[in-house]
Amino acid sequence: MATGVKPRVKVPGSASAGEVITIKTLISHQMESGQRKDSDGNKIPRSIINRFTCEFNGQSVLDMTLEPAISTNPYVEFQATVPETGEFKFTWYDDDGDVYEDSKPITVG
Amino acid sequence: MDFTRRETLALGAGAALLSFLPFRANAAAVDDLIAEFTGGAEMADAGVELNAPEIAENGNTVPIEVSAPGASAILLLAAGNPTPPVAKFGFGPLAGSQTASTRIRLAGTQEVIAIAQLGDGTFARTSKTVKVTIGGCGG
Numbered sequence: 284m285a286t287g288v289k290p291r292v293k294v295p296g297s298a299s300a301g302e303v304i305t306i307k308t309l310i311s312h313q314m315e316s317g318q319r320k321d322s323d324g325n326k327i328p329r330s331i332i333n334r335f336t337c338e339f340n341g342q343s344v345l346d347m348t349l350e351p352a353i354s355t356n357p358y359v360e361f362q363a364t365v366p367e368t369g370e371f372k373f374t375w376y377d378d379d380g381d382v383y384e385d386s387k388p389i390t391v392g
Numbered sequence: 393m394d395f396t397r398r399e400t401l402a403l404g405a406g407a408a409l410l411s412f413l414p415f416r417a418n419a420a421a422v423d424d425l426i427a428e429f430t431g432g433a434e435m436a437d438a439g440v441e442l443n444a445p446e447i448a449e450n451g452n453t454v455p456i457e458v459s460a461p462g463a464s465a466i467l468l469l470a471a472g473n474p475t476p477p478v479a480k481f482g483f484g485p486l487a488g489s490q491t492a493s494t495r496i497r498l499a500g501t502q503e504v505i506a507i508a509q510l511g512d513g514t515f516a517r518t519s520k521t522v523k524v525t526i527g528g529c530g531g
Contacts, residue, residue, distance in 0.1 A: 303488030316497065318474050343484025345492065352470055352478040354453040354495040361481075362488030 288312050292373055294387040298365045306337065306344075309358045310375055310383065316351035332357060332383075334376040340369040367391055422469055422476050422505070429467045429480075429507060430515045439516030440466065440508035448498065451524040457493035460508035460516065466490070472502025498524045 317329025443457035
């Protein structure tokens, strides 16, 4: 269903232990709300990303539920604590069952 | 067609009632969603912050920021949208701060509500009215 979905994530490459960093994520997705109608007056079925999670080494940072009121190309900015060297894992769940993933390593030094 | 005074008044009252009905239905939906999230608990006024523009030129993408120190979850609602829920943020143990920002759709000028479940299990609520010049829900 959804085509051309591309996640983009911005995470600093390194941090000091225990530092709080800002993470910015953007995923290109049309986020069809299910409210719009096409030129023939038929409702365009809803097709959105309904959940987004961010984990660091298996521990949860953010678990977000998205509704149709989230804009096209959902953008989320939040903060995370970095206790050690590891990897941030980002997961987006689409209405049609697709799962989009991205991960970013970070070094503590 | 002639109207007596009584008929005119009745018509006016009917029209006023009709125009209020969708809003009332929506308000009930919002109340239900809040009750579902809080379990009917009391909500404090302090403890959660909502940052939204006073005037949004384009309702399709309104930047919004919620923040509630120590919160485990924040629920975001738009009372005037066809479907009021907007998002729910759940903060895990590694969240650097209980702050998140995103972009949302608003169908028109309306109140945006944020409710946070704080660390001690209590709830806090705040709201902000956003003026929207161009609606963002198609239709």
